[in-house]
Amino acid sequence: MSSVLGFARRSWYILNPPAAAKSSSPLQFGILGAADIAPSALIEQAKSHADVVVRIVAARDPNKAKAYARKHGIPDVAETYQGVLDNPEIDCVYIPLPNGLHFEWALRALKAGKHVLLEKPSVNNTEEAEALFRSPLVDGPKPPVLLEAAHYVFHPAWSTFMSYVTPGEVASAKAVMWVPRLMFSADNIRFRYDLGGGALMDLGAYTASALTRVFGAVAEACEECTTQAASYDSRCDQRYKARYRFPGGGRGEMEGDLKAPLDRLSPDLYVTLRPVVLSDTDAGIDVPEGHEVVRTRKIKFANFVMPSILHSIRIDDEFSLRNIEGKAEVKRWTSSKTVKTYSFREAGTDQPGEPHWLTYRYQLEQFVNKVRGREVPQWVSGADSINTMRMIDMAYDAAKLPLRPTSKYLETQKNT
Structure with missing residues (x-):
């Protein structure tokens, strides 16, 4: 209730x-x-x-x-x-x-x-x-x-999500974003090549930037990108699906559709981290001598683009107690939780904000802080913006558009 x-x-x-x-x-x-x-x-x-x-x-x-x-x-x-x-x-x-x-x-x-x-x-x-x-x-x-x-970067839910992600440990990530098919007409500016139209431009700016933040780097290459052409201009993509290779062997995927079925609404972000050996403190159990605990983490951030309306961050951890010498597994167990953060106070951070603030309002707060010469805890740097465009251009090259x-x-x- x-x-x-x-x-x-x-x-x-x-x-x-x-x-x-x-x-x-x-x-x-x-x-x-x-x-x-x-x-x-x-x-x-x-x-x-x-x-x-x-x-x-x-x-x-x-x-x-x-x-x-x-x-x-x-x-x-x-x-x-x-x-x-x-x-x-x-x-x-x-x-x-x-x-x-x-x-x-x-x-x-x-x-x-x-x-x-x-x-x-x-x-x-x-x-x-x-x-x-x-x-x-x-x-x-x-x-x-x-x-x-x-x-979306300025909302406390994004900060909370990233607190569970260690970019250097990301094995794979997938960002998806859908727009209902009735939202934009066939001659909308999003389908005009001369005005910079295309799903990769409009939706990819979200999904590509999310991937670079999750991995902490721009992709080394776009290995594959498939698109569906817009009816108004075949040079513009109405839908895309791209797969990237990131430094260290990480795999990233992103999908977007400007004419999506009505049952696809939530822009979601999925992350899988590589198995890591935990310290005894982080393991949460008494680890027997000669053993170690390994954790594999999966995270789903539902509605990462507009979390002010409604969102959830689900963290699923799988633990394995194993023998260090032979790596033989002794015990396996899981732990799951779902968190939601609508203000920085809820996240235990001393920053202004109200649960009803939209992502745009949090963004405006930091923009003004930057102009006034104050501290800005969240920001999108010029390098971030360049990397987003690199990701989008890679995808267009791979799609031969x-x-x-x-x-x-x-x-x-x-x-x-």
């Missing part, structure tokens, strides 16, 4: 986030693009943050921007994206544009001295990722903040 009440309470506050009194000088945010994701990813989350105000929005169609601003209570509208960047009162820019426009406008925003919260996937390919995240603009003593919005096109704006920067 308590879990049902907890779910109901979280759901109510997610839909009705309590407003915070604003600080005397909050960070002023601008939004490039009247995107569907912005209300949940930023606008609603800003209401409960004392140091954030969403001030201005721009869209390709100024009339659409005006209607969007009225609907979401945004005070100002700019005629163009550049108009947001030229506004001296704007501190930070959120960029939820189509992927194919991310590189150009993120770089333009950094040039304007704005801190950038960039929707995932960060860019179209590895070349763009390296040019953006290794740009001199994000180097130096006090550069603008640039963050790819891999929001073209990489998403490089921005023409990158070529203009090479010549300046």
Whole structure:
């Protein structure tokens, strides 16, 4: 009953986030693009943050921007994206544009001295990722903040999950993500190659980044990738299944589908760790002389992408007491538990947060901390974002599909 009440309470506050009194000088945010994701990813989350105000929005169609601003209570509208960047009162820019426009406008925003919260996937390919995240603009003593919005990383459930994972001991991992088939129309931007569409781009940004974090490294190679082409553009994948080889022999798999059957809803993450010899303390039993205890661990993180709604982390351990000399097994037993973490307090960590906070709200907390020069316990580094794009590009190469096109704006920067 308590879990049902907890779910109901979280759901109510997610839909009705309590407003915070604003600080005397909050960070002023601008939004490039009247995107569907912005209300949940930023606008609603800003209401409960004392140091954030969403001030201005721009869209390709100024009339659409005006209607969007009225609907979401945004005070100002700019005629163009550049108009947001030229506004001296704007501190930070959120960029939820189509992927194919991310590189150009993120770089333009950094040039304007704005801190950038960039929707995932960060860019179209590895070349763009390296040019953006290794740009001199994000180097130096006090550069603008640039963050790819891999929001799941900031939730306490992810930290709890990783507390059971030792990257160097991972034997295999699998990340899966499904989107119901009725969610996106056939001509959605996710199926347009020129805008950086494709399931690997949209869903792979989650599954690929999850694998690199679990293994603590980028894959050495994508050994196989099969895809199903989107009906709108055959260069775009609607579904994918990829298999990777990681350093040390680890095996990683990921699957995603933008037109999934309705019985596939939960984005899940599975991890199997290699057998490890435990210390007597960790074994939890009195280990006889000349013997050792070996543990093999499996973990399933259900709904790792949006754990604020509902999630579970199941840890299944198998133990073997064996003779050290001959490795003969004396005894075998198992232990299982399921944990759920909706706030850092529940995890025993002294960090702000409420059970109803979405992953986006936890992300905003750390983004603001970074901008303000405070400690950031969770972060997505530029190297993390580059590695995610490397994983995606590897998969496209293995599937014999073209990489998403490089921005023409990158070529203009090479010549300046």
